[in-house]
Amino acid sequence: MAAVNAHLAAMYESYLFSEVDRRVQAYRAENPQKRLLRLGIGDVSRPLAPAVVDALVGAAEEMGQAQSFRGYGPTRGYPFLLQAIIEREYEPVGVKLSQEDVFVSDGAKTDMAALQELFAPDAVAAVCDPVYPVYTDANRMAGRKIVLLPCSQEDGFCPPLPRERVDFLYLCSPNNPTGAALTYAQAARFVDYALENGVALLFDAAYSAYISESGRPKSIFEIQGAKEVAVETGSFSKSAGFTGLRCAWTVVPRENRFGLNALWARRAAAKMNGVSYPVQRAAQAALETPGWEQSRENVRYYMENAKILLGAAEKAGFCTWGGKDAPYLWVKCPDGMSGWEWFDVLLQNKGMICTPGEGFGSCGKGFVRFSAFASREETQEAAARLSEG
Amino acid sequence: MAAVNAHLAAMYESYLFSEVDRRVQAYRAENPQKRLLRLGIGDVSRPLAPAVVDALVGAAEEMGQAQSFRGYGPTRGYPFLLQAIIEREYEPVGVKLSQEDVFVSDGAKTDMAALQELFAPDAVAAVCDPVYPVYTDANRMAGRKIVLLPCSQEDGFCPPLPRERVDFLYLCSPNNPTGAALTYAQAARFVDYALENGVALLFDAAYSAYISESGRPKSIFEIQGAKEVAVETGSFSKSAGFTGLRCAWTVVPRENRFGLNALWARRAAAKMNGVSYPVQRAAQAALETPGWEQSRENVRYYMENAKILLGAAEKAGFCTWGGKDAPYLWVKCPDGMSGWEWFDVLLQNKGMICTPGEGFGSCGKGFVRFSAFASREETQEAAARLSEG
Helix, strand or coil, rough: CEECCHHHCCCCCCHHHHHHHHHHHHHHHHHHCCCCECCCCCCCCCCCCHHHHHHHHHHHHHHHCCCCCCCCCCCCCHHHHHHHHHHHHHHCCCCCCHHHEEEEEHHHHHHHHHHHHHEEECCEEEEEECCCCHHHHHHHHHHEEEEEEEECHCCCCCCCCCCCCCEEEEEEEECCCCCCCCCCHHHHHHHHHHHHHHEEEEEECCCHHHHHCCCCCCHHHHHHHHHHEEEEEECCCCCCHHEEEEECCECCCCCCCHHHHHHHHHHHHHCCCCHHHHHHHHHHHHHHHHHHHHHHHHHHHHHHHHHHHHHHHHHCCCCEEECCCCCCCEEEHHHHHCCHHHHHHHHHCCCCCCCEHHCCHHHHHCEEEEEEECCHHHHHHHHHHHHCC | CCCCCHHHHCCCCCCCHHHHHHHHHHHHCCCCCCEEEEECCCCCCCCCCHHHHHHHHHHHCCCCCCCCCCCCCCCCCCCHHHHHHHHHHHHCCCCCCHHHHHECCCCCCHHHHHHHHHHHHHHHEEEEECEEEHHHHHHHCCCEEEEEEEEHHCCCCCCEEEEEECCEEEECCCCCCEEECCCCCHHHHHHHHHHHCCCCCECCCCCCHHCCCCCCCCCCCCCCHHHHHHEEECCCCCCCCHCCCCCEEEEECCCCCCHHHHHHHEEEEEEEECCCCHHHHHHHHHHCHHHHHHHHHHHHHHHHHHHHHHHHHHHHHCCCECCCCCCEEECCCHHHHCCCHHHHHHHHHHHHEEEEEEHCCCCCCEEEEEECCCCCHHHHHHHHHHHHC
């Protein structure tokens, strides 16, 4: 019999959202009249900006004409998009990059799952807890040892440094689900640690557009020395509503001391054929004027939602984190409840759907995540129900 | 220092197309007036079908309206596309599938590179020689042992069965670069071998739209018992000109005896977020009337090119393969030349660009590949120059 990947076969399926769905369906069956408020989702709800749609349509029409048709594009992305990313996302924060440092892909999840392939099978990965489960899943699938970095409310959910030797370490800032964004000092502590110990940092900046408080880097490359040890993934999903279009990028500076730039380029050439041309044109439009301002309008909309939810949760006396630099509010469950217990209470008593913290790691137990991606009207209704305590 | 993937670091870069490019640039610099005929590329040149462009534009506009906007889609693809694939690609050849057997992705290359992740690190892969280099590269990167199956002109480039124990085996039919399409008997021999020996077959059917001779299966699932042991990847790249749009699919039947259906689903859920919605709508249009007929018109155009090239090569007395069930002509170099030597002669004497067979494996030495994807006019000119011998 063909020998299958035992690590993959042994993985339990992530039942989080299917279990959420199961409980919601059961509630709905018993309460068909009740209106449900969906604050569980991590998906955007606002449509694409007009300039982005125009670019998508224009590129689609180009593909229908012989003189403007494009087949295979550059594996790492078209220069027009690489340049737009550099100029809009990095130059304003003082980070100088060249096009050879940037790689376009079809999603931050794809890249965050694939980066571990650059390391040895017996390399050790460090992953924060709680966090987006992709980092853990990709390394478990590869049979790698994973060191968890427990994040606590006492530290504002800033991860601790590893106590044992690791080869690479994932950081997610602003964090999904806690909403915590590293300060310059906190980020510098990780960069210094990585420089001193020869550890690679894999920095997930998918939510950087939501940072509003000062003193927090939008890019890890704002920190001195980071180009030597860090790689960073950015995304159009939450900043420009591309969850259904699929486009992201990863910066792997040529200065990377582990040689990851050449390895990532070689992996891309061997395993992928680039990103859809119309989608790359749409991404370019999301970075250039006027698409940038139009997309930022959506970011402000979601952050206004977050502010409304945060105000309501504080009014009701809940302990809260996030909601200022991320479209997520992380709330401690009252009365010592687990995330699943409070999930049930909120569903039964208030018709509200959230995400139990347990779904993001064992340190998420006792918390739930509220998303700010719903409509304003839904968010206001949820805030009213929440503020009653 | 972070331990990197030594297998990846040790891989030589695929220099084939960059070396082709280097030699072409050098020729161009010395002969700026000469017109070059490009028969090296494996990329399509005809624009997308009108119905496909319409679908792309329509979906782009949907994404700009709140009521029709779509965020994350199903990881494995939208049901409308899964169903269209089943009905257009499989029902006509008598293969019954359910939507749970089909997974949409952003490219056949992506899937063909990723399928090896379903097998154990010490599983052994069998790969034909010569063939599309992705199968070998992906397994070398994972540090796996690879058994090469040498294909010879005496066998019409049909691969032999492995002589030693392997866990999974790649088949590419119609083959890139030789153009050989397995007959029913040849395909059945592999399925029977896989059933008897517990070997998984990874069947690359990216060029199935080009099969014109009778007696050749378009899908491996036309062979009795194949659902138990085979998975198959199909693509919109060459059948509908999607090389720049990016869409493909892989069929992993639930009947697979190694449990690959569940493993592939779990991998997809953990590592990807689905394919761009407008691209999936475009793919659906390429399968439905009238997009299907419009796209097939392009396939016929390329196959007419292949026929023109084949006629010219035969007239000149070259030994040829392919060109009947694939958009590639595989030609033995005259006078015992290597592929690179004949490449240079064709470039210098006839201003023609081909691809040296060595680029597809050591058994490709002494052959070159001509592509039928150029324009008619370029193809006719190439045929005229080639028929002079």
